[in-house]
Amino acid sequence: MGKFLFWAAVIIxxxxxTRMLTHYAANQRNKPTQKKGGPQAINEPEExxxxxxxxxxxxxxxxxxxDDHLWxxxxxxxxxxxxxx
Ligand SMILES: [Zn+2]
Numbered sequence: 001m002g003k004f005l006f007w008a009a010v011i012i013x014x015x016x017x018t019r020m021l022t023h024y025a026a027n028q029r030n031k032p033t034q035k036k037g038g039p040q041a042i043n044e045p046e047e048x049x050x051x052x053x054x055x056x057x058x059x060x061x062x063x064x065x066x067d068d069h070l071w072x073x074x075x076x077x078x079x080x081x082x083x084x085x
Contacts (some may be wrong), residue, residue: 046059046060046061047059047060048060049063050070050071050081051063051070051071051072051073051075051076052070052071052076052081052082053071053072053077053079053080053081054072054076054082054084055076056072058072064077069081
């Protein structure tokens with residue numbers, strides 16, 4: 001009986017340590033990167049950019065990049081930069 005309890009304790013201990021290690025590893029992976037320009041975490045809000053013509057804000061993935069400027073669509077890319085008054 002004593003041996004059984006000993007092995008039960010060992011197995012539970014090993015399981016707890018494995019759980020803690022996997023949780024630790026998962027937490028390390030999910031930590032948001034502090035560096036700027038690093039790979040963006042999935043849960044981070046997307047960067048907003050401005051259309052060079054109408055000054056409207058839109059997510060970077062929706063913006064059109066052309067001639068070193070960002071545009072909300074191909075029409076504004078054709079119209080070009082409009083200087084804000
Ligand atoms: Zn626009």
